[in-house]
Amino acid sequence: MTLTIALSKGRIFEETLPLLAAAGIVPAEAPESSRKLIIGTNRPDVRLVIVRASDVPTYVQYGAADLGIAGRDVLIEHGGAGLYQPLDLNIAKCKMMVAVENGFDYDAAVKHGARLKVATKYPQIAREHFAAKGVHVDIIKLYGSMELAPLVGLADAIVDLVSTGGTLKANNLLAVEHIIDISSRLVVNQAALKLKYDTIQPVLDAFAGAVPQ
Ligand SMILES: Nc1ncnc2c1ncn2[C@@H]1O[C@H](COP(=O)(O)OP(=O)(O)OP(=O)(O)O)[C@@H](O)[C@H]1O
Ligand SMILES: O=P(O)(O)OC[C@H]1O[C@H](OP(=O)(O)OP(=O)(O)O)[C@H](O)[C@@H]1O
Structure with missing residues (x-):
């Protein structure tokens, strides 16, 4: 029986290679240098499908892939059905964080009880976080470059992933709250x-x- 594994290009693919190797699976090609979306492996019964990171749970949910690897961020937004x-x-x-422009008084904005404009690619996580704090928010859904939003007046704050902090620093932003720790998980179609x-x-x-430890 053929086993189909859904992976995304980039960091997840790179960091998955040692795990695949431990299972005796070696991809026939590197997805970064190939335009192919179905990649064979050294094992005739195992193939990889290359999809957007946020689409991995959907492919596995509907059985188009048997296994997949997805970030906790993506899994929360998908719902996990x-x-x-x-x-x-x-x-x-990495970490899911709230960040604001340097000089923005986040504590005061939250205390005043006014609605906070929050730009994010992760509306579910943002909504839950601010609901638990009792802060009213208007969520503005973006698909990337969240760091720009406070700089041009689109939002007061962002909810985004932070690893080294380099992207926040380069854009004069400051992390003000840690929401959750993120790592990637193996997901399996239940059937x-x-x-x-x-x-x-x-x-x-x-x-x-x-x-890895
Ligand atoms: N800077 C980072 N450091 C470590 N892990 C990260 C970082 N940014 C994102 N991740 C994790 O890696 C996963 C894949 O990120 P990647 O950048 O490859 O996809 P994406 O561009 O967020 O997704 P999509 O292509 O679906 O928009 C994310 O879901 C998250 O769990
Ligand atoms: O704290 P840092 O180490 O700077 O990492 C944080 C950045 O990493 C992620 O973007 P990514 O690198 O995935 O870029 P993309 O969203 O444009 O793919 C995230 O959305 C941040 O912008």
Whole structure:
């Protein structure tokens, strides 16, 4: 039975290579240098499909892929329907944070009870965070370059991923709240786990044994 694994290009693909190797899987091509969306491997029964990071849960949910690797951010926004999430892979680590322009008095803005304009690619996470604090927000959905929004008056604050802090610094922004720690997880289609147990379980075991500390 063929096993299909959904991965995104970039950091997730790079950081997944050692996990795949532990399961005896070596991609036939590098997705960065190929335009192919279906990539074979050294194992005739395993293929990779290359999708947008935020589309990985959808491919696995509907069984178009049996396994996938997706960030916790993406999984929260997707909702996780139809997905089994057996393993935190401890890769693509970063933090979901609230950030504002240097000089913006965030504490005062929150205390005053006025509505805060928040730009983000992660409306679900942002909404839950501010609801728990009892802060009224207008969420402005963006698809990237969130850091620009406070600089041009689109928003008072952003909710975005921070790793080194370099992007915030380069744009004169300051992190003011830590929402959650993010890493990527293995997701499995619930029906596939039963139907393809003999193929999937050894891959899960190999990944579990190779998770970086
Ligand atoms: N700076 C970072 N450092 C570490 N991990 C990160 C960083 N930025 C994002 N991630 C994690 O890696 C995952 C994939 O990020 P990537 O940048 O490849 O895709 P994306 O551009 O966010 O997604 P899409 O293509 O769907 O818009 C994210 O979902 C997140 O969990
Ligand atoms: O704290 P840093 O180390 O600077 O990382 C943070 C940046 O990384 C992510 O962007 P990414 O690199 O994925 O760019 P993209 O969203 O344009 O793909 C995130 O959206 C931040 O902009």
